[in-house]
Amino acid sequence: GAGVSQSPSNKVTEKGKDVELRCDPISGHTALYWYRQSLGQGLEFLIYFQGNSAPDKSGLPSDRFSAERTGGSVSTLTIQRTQQEDSAVYLCASSLGPPNTEAFFGQGTRLTVV
Amino acid sequence: AQSVTQLDSQVPVFEEAPVELRCNYSSSVSVYLFWYVQYPNQGLQLLLKYLSGSTLVKGINGFEAEFNKSQTSFHLRKPSVHISDTAEYFCAQNTGGFKTIFGAGTRLFVKA
Numbered sequence: 243g244a245g246v247s248q249s250p251s252n253k254v255t256e257k258g259k260d261v262e263l264r265c266d267p268i269s270g271h272t273a274l275y276w277y278r279q280s281l282g283q284g285l286e287f288l289i290y291f292q293g294n295s296a297p298d299k300s301g302l303p304s305d306r307f308s309a310e311r312t313g314g315s316v317s318t319l320t321i322q323r324t325q326q327e328d329s330a331v332y333l334c335a336s337s338l339g340p341p342n343t344e345a346f347f348g349q350g351t352r353l354t355v356v
Numbered sequence: 357a358q359s360v361t362q363l364d365s366q367v368p369v370f371e372e373a374p375v376e377l378r379c380n381y382s383s384s385v386s387v388y389l390f391w392y393v394q395y396p397n398q399g400l401q402l403l404l405k406y407l408s409g410s411t412l413v414k415g416i417n418g419f420e421a422e423f424n425k426s427q428t429s430f431h432l433r434k435p436s437v438h439i440s441d442t443a444e445y446f447c448a449q450n451t452g453g454f455k456t457i458f459g460a461g462t463r464l465f466v467k468a
Contacts, residue, residue: 345390
């Protein structure tokens with residue numbers, strides 16, 4: 243597609259439920275990032291995928307969070323047993339791969355846990 | 357550990373005044389620096405980037421930034437701001453590895 247696409251754009255879920263957030267990166271981009279942006283906060287790195295390499299999961303805040311990237315393209319971020327503190331905007335970005343290139347961001351998924 | 361520090365969380369400024377948004381990065385052998393802008397209810401987009409070469413980098417919308425190795429700074433400047441520049445600005449660093457680190461952001465308010 244023309245840009246990074248994220249779905250859904252908004253998600254309201256009950257505490258304790260599991261949620262899945264989807265990211266479609268730009269075609270041909272081998273690198274994919276997930277970030278979290280809480281209200282009034284900066285960007286928090288969550289996870290990074292680069293080609294077929296093992297992902298960098300060092301930013302995942304707890305074992306309730308996981309992500310996968312199928313076929314080197316679409317990625318899904320899963321949050322199990324959601325908590326109210328998980329409420330945030332989850333941003334996905336992709337880039338061509340070399341670390342010094344621009345990251346293109348999606349519009350984000352706004353997650354609200356009630 | 358790699359870190360990016362944006363020294364001001366909020367910067368209020370009057371329209372047509374100059375502005376500087378400050379950013380300090382972590383010293384490293386390889387340094388690649390970026391400024392991104394996030395307009396209200398929109399995603400992030402690249403303003404400018406420093407990869408190598410000239411230390412003065414020009415970006416979109418009249419913004420520029422200067423890479424200063426001795427001070428490990430990459431401050432963003434604009435000589436005359438517009439109301440439409442009201443947004444959140446993020447400084448980011450990559451040291452040649454897999455991860456780009458972002459600063460906490462600076463919220464620029466341009467007042468009429």
